[in-house]
Amino acid sequence: MQALAIMYHDVVERGDFESSGFPGAGAHVYKLCREDFERHLDALARATASVSTVYKLEGRPVLLTFDDGGVSFIHPIADLLERRGWRGHFFVTTDRIGTPGFLSEAQLRELHARGHIIGSHSRSHPTRMAALTRAEMDREWGESIARLSGVLGDRVKVASVPGGYFSREVGESAAAAGVDALFTSEPTARVAMLGGCRVLGRYVVQRGMSPEWSGGFAAGSRWYCWRQSALWKAKRVVKVLGGGQYLKMRQAILERKDQ
Numbered sequence: 001m002q003a004l005a006i007m008y009h010d011v012v013e014r015g016d017f018e019s020s021g022f023p024g025a026g027a028h029v030y031k032l033c034r035e036d037f038e039r040h041l042d043a044l045a046r047a048t049a050s051v052s053t054v055y056k057l058e059g060r061p062v063l064l065t066f067d068d069g070g071v072s073f074i075h076p077i078a079d080l081l082e083r084r085g086w087r088g089h090f091f092v093t094t095d096r097i098g099t100p101g102f103l104s105e106a107q108l109r110e111l112h113a114r115g116h117i118i119g120s121h122s123r124s125h126p127t128r129m130a131a132l133t134r135a136e137m138d139r140e141w142g143e144s145i146a147r148l149s150g151v152l153g154d155r156v157k158v159a160s161v162p163g164g165y166f167s168r169e170v171g172e173s174a175a176a177a178g179v180d181a182l183f184t185s186e187p188t189a190r191v192a193m194l195g196g197c198r199v200l201g202r203y204v205v206q207r208g209m210s211p212e213w214s215g216g217f218a219a220g221s222r223w224y225c226w227r228q229s230a231l232w233k234a235k236r237v238v239k240v241l242g243g244g245q246y247l248k249m250r251q252a253i254l255e256r257k258d259q
């Protein structure tokens with residue numbers, strides 16, 4: 001089984017990156033301006049006719065996912081998706097519900113009623129999920145799923161891993177909390193199974209990436225998918241080699257497009 005899942009975060013108006021989601025430069029690099037996001041959606045529409053949801057994994061569908069729980073999920077993101085007849089997967093950091101920049105309980109219910117899929121993005125968004133003890137992981141998933149299910153009046157079974165720090169234990173903990181589809185940040189189209197839970201990778205789109213990246217991921221282009229996969233593997237190597245080597249590898253990978 002395969003799926004081409006793409007990971008976005010917030011989409012803001014007039015470059016106001018503080019208006020939605022987590023504050024600070026580290027979070028802002030993942031946020032897109034609305035005009036740019038619309039160009040990404042145009043590229044998706046050109047690349048594929050199979051934008052779908054995790055509940056309908058037929059063929060090799062394209063799944064659109066959004067992390068953190070920012071207030072931009074409802075306006076403009078959901079509005080723009082619906083114009084094309086698409087639905088998104090929206091992952092919410094439940095401790096932040098109703099706080100400045102994040103969705104309220106009423107907005108979550110509205111998104112759910114409009115046919116979008118609401119999932120957990122943990123309770124507190126730990127910096128390194130995989131470094132938590134199993135008991136802490138169980139609390140992150142369990143309490144967050146319970147809160148969301150209560151808000152929506154519907155059992156929540158979908159989640160994404162905060163910070164992309166996935167481990168087998170993180171997946172087993174999510175499965176034990178009732179998650180049957182867990183999205184990671186590993187750029188792969190492969191869908192794995194772990195304790196009855198589907199584990200799906202995702203290709204990330206962040207600010208500064210051209211719409212061709214969204215289109216390339218949606219088309220399953222080896223060129224775009226491979227490049228992100230190579231970069232992701234290089235990032236893992238940084239822990240062993242140190243920052244300087246990582247930056248050189250990153251540059252080498254990015255420069256390949258000019259050949």
Ligand SMILES: [Zn+2]
Binds near residue numbers: 067121125161162163
């Ligand atoms: Zn996150």
